[in-house]
Amino acid sequence: MKLDQKRRVFLKGSVAATTVGFAVGAGLLTPGTVLAAWNQSAFDAKAIDKAISAAVGNPTTTPSDKITIKAPDIAENGAVVPVSIVANLDGVDTIALLVEKNANPLSAIFHLPKGTLPDVSTRVKMGKTGDVVAVVKAGGKLYSARKGVKVTIGGCGG
Amino acid sequence: MSLSRREFLRLLGLAGAAGLLPASAFSAARKPSDLYEIPRFGNLTLLHMTDCHAQLNPIYFREPSVNLGVGAAKGRPPHLVGKQFLKHYGLEPGSIEAHAFTYLDFDELARKYGKVGGFAHLATLVKRLRAERGDGNTLLLDGGDTWQGSGTAYWTRGRDMVGACNLLGVDVMTGHWEFTYLDKEVIANIGEFKGEFVAQNVSVNEDALFDYRFADFEGFDEDSGLAFKPYTIKVVGGMKVAVIGQAFPYTPIANPQRFIPDWTFGIQDERMQSIVNRVRETEKPDLVVVLSHNGMDVDLKMASRVSGIDVIFGGHTHDGVPAPMLVSNRGGKTLVTNAGSNGKFLGVMDLEVSKGRLKDYRYRLVPVFANLLPADAEMQAYIDKVRAPYKEKLERKLAVAEETLYRRGNFNGTFDQIICDALREVKDAQVSLSPGFRWGTTVLPGQEITMDHVMDQTCITYPETYRREMTGKDIKDILEDVCDNLFNPDPYYQQGGDMVRVGGLDYVCNPTETMGRRISNMQLDDGTPIEPDKKYIVAGWATVGSKSPGRPIWEVVSEYLERQGTVKIKKLNTPRLVGVKGNPGLGS
Numbered sequence: 175m176k177l178d179q180k181r182r183v184f185l186k187g188s189v190a191a192t193t194v195g196f197a198v199g200a201g202l203l204t205p206g207t208v209l210a211a212w213n214q215s216a217f218d219a220k221a222i223d224k225a226i227s228a229a230v231g232n233p234t235t236t237p238s239d240k241i242t243i244k245a246p247d248i249a250e251n252g253a254v255v256p257v258s259i260v261a262n263l264d265g266v267d268t269i270a271l272l273v274e275k276n277a278n279p280l281s282a283i284f285h286l287p288k289g290t291l292p293d294v295s296t297r298v299k300m301g302k303t304g305d306v307v308a309v310v311k312a313g314g315k316l317y318s319a320r321k322g323v324k325v326t327i328g329g330c331g332g
Numbered sequence: 333m334s335l336s337r338r339e340f341l342r343l344l345g346l347a348g349a350a351g352l353l354p355a356s357a358f359s360a361a362r363k364p365s366d367l368y369e370i371p372r373f374g375n376l377t378l379l380h381m382t383d384c385h386a387q388l389n390p391i392y393f394r395e396p397s398v399n400l401g402v403g404a405a406k407g408r409p410p411h412l413v414g415k416q417f418l419k420h421y422g423l424e425p426g427s428i429e430a431h432a433f434t435y436l437d438f439d440e441l442a443r444k445y446g447k448v449g450g451f452a453h454l455a456t457l458v459k460r461l462r463a464e465r466g467d468g469n470t471l472l473l474d475g476g477d478t479w480q481g482s483g484t485a486y487w488t489r490g491r492d493m494v495g496a497c498n499l500l501g502v503d504v505m506t507g508h509w510e511f512t513y514l515d516k517e518v519i520a521n522i523g524e525f526k527g528e529f530v531a532q533n534v535s536v537n538e539d540a541l542f543d544y545r546f547a548d549f550e551g552f553d554e555d556s557g558l559a560f561k562p563y564t565i566k567v568v569g570g571m572k573v574a575v576i577g578q579a580f581p582y583t584p585i586a587n588p589q590r591f592i593p594d595w596t597f598g599i600q601d602e603r604m605q606s607i608v609n610r611v612r613e614t615e616k617p618d619l620v621v622v623l624s625h626n627g628m629d630v631d632l633k634m635a636s637r638v639s640g641i642d643v644i645f646g647g648h649t650h651d652g653v654p655a656p657m658l659v660s661n662r663g664g665k666t667l668v669t670n671a672g673s674n675g676k677f678l679g680v681m682d683l684e685v686s687k688g689r690l691k692d693y694r695y696r697l698v699p700v701f702a703n704l705l706p707a708d709a710e711m712q713a714y715i716d717k718v719r720a721p722y723k724e725k726l727e728r729k730l731a732v733a734e735e736t737l738y739r740r741g742n743f744n745g746t747f748d749q750i751i752c753d754a755l756r757e758v759k760d761a762q763v764s765l766s767p768g769f770r771w772g773t774t775v776l777p778g779q780e781i782t783m784d785h786v787m788d789q790t791c792i793t794y795p796e797t798y799r800r801e802m803t804g805k806d807i808k809d810i811l812e813d814v815c816d817n818l819f820n821p822d823p824y825y826q827q828g829g830d831m832v833r834v835g836g837l838d839y840v841c842n843p844t845e846t847m848g849r850r851i852s853n854m855q856l857d858d859g860t861p862i863e864p865d866k867k868y869i870v871a872g873w874a875t876v877g878s879k880s881p882g883r884p885i886w887e888v889v890s891e892y893l894e895r896q897g898t899v900k901i902k903k904l905n906t907p908r909l910v911g912v913k914g915n916p917g918l919g920s
Contacts, residue, residue: 244602246598247598247599247824247825248582248585248825248827249585250584250585250589250596250597250598251584251589303847322825324816324820324825326585326813326816326817326827327809327810327813
C-alpha cells in the first residue's frame, strides 16, 4: 500500500510534461533523488498547516501574486485535475502542492536543483470543491497562492 | 459596465437624429412588417443566430418569468424579466417586441402574433438582409446548440441540421450540444458542414495525443494540441474579420464525457488572450470577434479580462438581449451580445469598420415571426423532406394542454412538472428529478400536445431513465450542487443551466447564500420533512456520469400524457424563494 502510494506520487510527478518531467528525462533529477526526498510525515499529515510545516519546515507563508496556479475553475474529472504552478521568484528550490479538502492535503513536493525553471505540472485527485494551494520556498522564504477548483456532482448545462 | 437605460436612450436618440430610430419607439404608428426594415449602416454586417436547438419549424417560446442575477449580476442584463425588462429597454407593453422579449400576457399575445422561428422563415430574413446589404458584405455566424433538440436531429444524429445550415448559408459555427453525439459523428458532421467550425478552447488531452483517432481531421493541430481550428479569417465588406470560436467550456461536465473522451475544454481565457494577440499581430485584421457559447455572464467576465476583442456574439444562456453590453478592459472596450434561442431571433449587427478599427455600429436582435416572413420555398422543401420519414410518429397527438406548458425559467416550468409527474407516476417514485435545460418549446392552452413537443423537451443522446434509492442528504447535495452552478456569484463557476426540476418535493431556496446553505426545509408533497439519513425512491433521467438502465424519457412522458387526455398541472413544485425580494429578475 505504502509502496503503491509512493509510486503513484512519483509517477504523477514525473509523467507531467514539464520542466521537472524534462529534468528527469535529462538525468538532472534521478528517480532516486525524488524518492530520497520522500517525506512520510508531510504526505501523511491530515491538517493543511501540519502538511505545509512538514513539507517546507514552517506553516507560515506569505501570499504572493508572483505565483500563478493554473487549474480548471470546474474540474472535468475530480480524479485527475491538471494543475500547473509557475513561480516568478528568484531562488526557488521547493514547490509544494496541496489540496485543501483532501484527507491528506499534500499532493506533491517538487525539489528543484539550482537553475531549474520554477514551472511544474501534475494531476491531483480532488474529493470535493475547495482550494489548491501552492507553497513555494525561494531564497529561504515561504510564499503561497491558492485557487478554487469546483468538483461538481451533477451538472445540467443549458 | 452595462449600457444603462439612459445611455441606451441616448443611442436611440442619436440613431433617431440620423433617421435610424428603431421601430419600437414608433410602434404605435407602424405596421408589424416594418420590423424587418433594417436600414443599412457601415460597411459590413454580421448576422448571428444561436441555440436554435434544431427547431426547423416555427414554434412558440415563452421567455422566463424568473431569471435571477445574484452578486454583481443582480438587476443587470440579462437578469431582467417582464416589466423591468420593458422599462430598461424602453419597449412598449403589448407591442410585438414586448411579446418577443418577455413572458407578459404570453398566451394572448402568442395568439395575436403567432409562432416564432422556423428555418424557412429565418432563411427568408437572412436572404433579404443579404440582398439589401449586397454580395460579400455579410457573414452568418451560428453560436451552436444547432444539432440537438428535435426528434429529427436525434434520429439523424444532427445531420438534418447540418443540411439546413448549409442551405441557410452559415459561414462559421462553434458548439456545445453538438458534442453530445459520438466524437466520430461530430467529426463526420463537421466534414459535411460547408462553413467552418471554430473552437479555441477544445484540446486533445495528453493521453489521447499519443494515438489520436482523428489525427487526419483537418481542424486538428498537432503542435498546439487543439482539436478544432481556433479561428478563421473572413473578408466581409472588404474588411478582414477574425472570428474566434469559444465552445461551451463545461461540456464534459454538464454533458457525458464518455461520448467525447479525448477532448478537454475549459474557459481558457489566457489562451483566448494569446490567440487574440497573435491574430492581431500576424493577420492584421480590421475586426476581431468571438463566436461564443460561454453564456452571457461568463462572456461579460471574459470581456473584462481579455482585451483586443471588438465584439463577443454570445449564446448558451438563451438570453434575448436587445442591446449589446459594453465592457471595459485593459485594452479598450468590448461589446457583448446574446441572441436568445429556438430560432426565435436573428442578431443583426451593422458595423462601420476601417483601418483596423471599429468606428460605430447598429445592433438589432430581430424576432423571427413566422406570420410576417413568408417561408422560403427551398428551405421548406428541405424541411418537409427531412421530416417525411418521421412525420407520422412526430405528429401523433398525445393529449390536450389545459394551460400554457413551458420550461424556461430558473425553476420548474409547467412542462417540467409534467415530466416530473410522469416519472413519479410511471416509475412509482416518491421524488423525481429532471434537468434544468433552457431549451424546450411552449404549448398554448387548448393546443394538442404532440410527440414533436415531447421530443422538443426531452430529446438528448442520453435519455435513459432511472429509479433508485437516495438518502435525503443525497437529494440535498444534488440540489445544492446544481443551485451553485446557477447562482455562484462568480460566473466562471456557473454552467449556464437552470435549477434541477423536482417532482413530489418542496423546498426553500435562498439564491444569495453560499454553496451548501441555499436549500432548506425540504419536504415531500404531503408535508413530511425530508430526513438526511432516510432513504427515498427517486426517479430521473439524463444521467451524465454513466448510462441509466431505464427506457428513454420520451416513452415515459408520452405514455403518461396519453393516459391523462387533458393536462392541467395540479401542483407546481417550485421552491419558496427567500433573499431575492425586489430582484428585477423575478416576475410577478
